[in-house]
Amino acid sequence: DVLMTQIPVSLPVSLGGQVSISCRSSQSLVHSDGNTYLHWYLQKPGQSPQLLIYRVSNRFSGVPDRFSGSGSGTDFTLKIRRVEPEDLGVYYCSQSTHFPLTFGSGTKLEIK
Amino acid sequence: EVKLLESGGGLVQPGGSLRLSCAGSGFTFTDFYMSWIRQPPGKAPEWLGVIRNKANGYTAEYNPSVKGRFTISRDNTQNILYLQMNTLRAEDTAIYYCARGITTDYWGQGVMVTVSS
Numbered sequence: 001d002v003l004m005t006q007i008p009v010s011l012p013v014s015l016g017g018q019v020s021i022s023c024r025s026s027q028s029l030v031h032s033d034g035n036t037y038l039h040w041y042l043q044k045p046g047q048s049p050q051l052l053i054y055r056v057s058n059r060f061s062g063v064p065d066r067f068s069g070s071g072s073g074t075d076f077t078l079k080i081r082r083v084e085p086e087d088l089g090v091y092y093c094s095q096s097t098h099f100p101l102t103f104g105s106g107t108k109l110e111i112k
Numbered sequence: 113e114v115k116l117l118e119s120g121g122g123l124v125q126p127g128g129s130l131r132l133s134c135a136g137s138g139f140t141f142t143d144f145y146m147s148w149i150r151q152p153p154g155k156a157p158e159w160l161g162v163i164r165n166k167a168n169g170y171t172a173e174y175n176p177s178v179k180g181r182f183t184i185s186r187d188n189t190q191n192i193l194y195l196q197m198n199t200l201r202a203e204d205t206a207i208y209y210c211a212r213g214i215t216t217d218y219w220g221q222g223v224m225v226t227v228s229s
Contacts, residue, residue: 039215048209048219049157060217092156096214100175101147101159 002026002095006104012112013083021078021107023093028073030097037096040069040078043106044089052091053078083109114138114218116210121223128200128227134193134210134220141191142166145214148184148195150206151222158206160184162214163193200227 003026013019029036038056041049051060053069056076066081080087088111093104120132136146145168148160161174163184172184183196193210207222 037215041216048222049216050219051215051217054215054217094157094159094216096216099173100177101162101214103156103158105156 001100002029002098002102004093004095004102004104006091006093006107008107009105010108010110012110014112015083015085017083017112018079018081019083019109020080021091021093023071023076023078023104025074025076025095027098029076029095030073035097036072038069038071038076039094039096040067041092041094042087042089043092044086047089049092080109085111114212116212116218116220118208118210118220118223121208121225123226123228124200125229126201126227129196129198130200130225131197132195132208132210132223132225134195136191136193136210136212139212141186142188144212146184146186146193147211147214147216148182148193148208149211149216149219150204150208150225152203152206157209160195160208197225200225202227 005024007022029038040053043049057069068079090106090108115137117135124130147162149157151157161184163172181199185194204227209222210220212218
């Protein structure tokens with residue numbers, strides 16, 4: 001299975017600040033079709049995970065442009081600018097290039 | 113509006129079986145792969161498997177962790193996705209979600225399954 005490693009585990013932030021979350025995979029996420037199937041989700045307290053970014057850098061419908069994704073191969077980053085209270089929760093990266101699909105262990109974004 | 117609604121969860125004894133359902137609406141069900149994912153309390157999600165769309169013959173792929181015990185199927189006339197779970201173990205205790213696609217762009221609200229005597 002592809003191991004997804006997220007850093008950090010916990011991320012204290014001030015409202016209005018900027019943060020980055022790292023996600024590394026144990027093998028390349030470049031699919032044979034040329035796409036890289038690395039996605040980011042946010043799980044707010046008591047809710048289901050919601051898709052933020054798909055295929056590395058594409059914002060899902062309704063996701064504000066404060067969120068951006070980047071990276072390639074095995075090394076990926078989610079950046080959040082001007083953090084708002086609604087951004088708090090646990091962020092997960094996930095890959096769907098290889099079966100079985102796998103998730104990172106999560107990064108908890110919390111108020112400093 | 114895309115909606116996914118799971119049902120069928122509950123308390124089951126070790127070794128028992130349970131079938132979960134997921135009703136989809138707001139999209140053309142047969143066009144999409146459909147996934148099942150679970151999340152033990154306080155832990156990360158775990159992908160269980162996917163069933164392909166009509167164009168890809170409705171075949172399924174499973175996580176080896178549940179292959180042989182769990183079966184995914186779909187009723188495309190009623191837009192319902194199923195997860196048949198057999199020989200349940202305590203470690204299967206989790207919230208179970210259905211999600212649209214293999215990118216899992218929309219998730220249901222989840223249903224709790226507790227395996228305990």
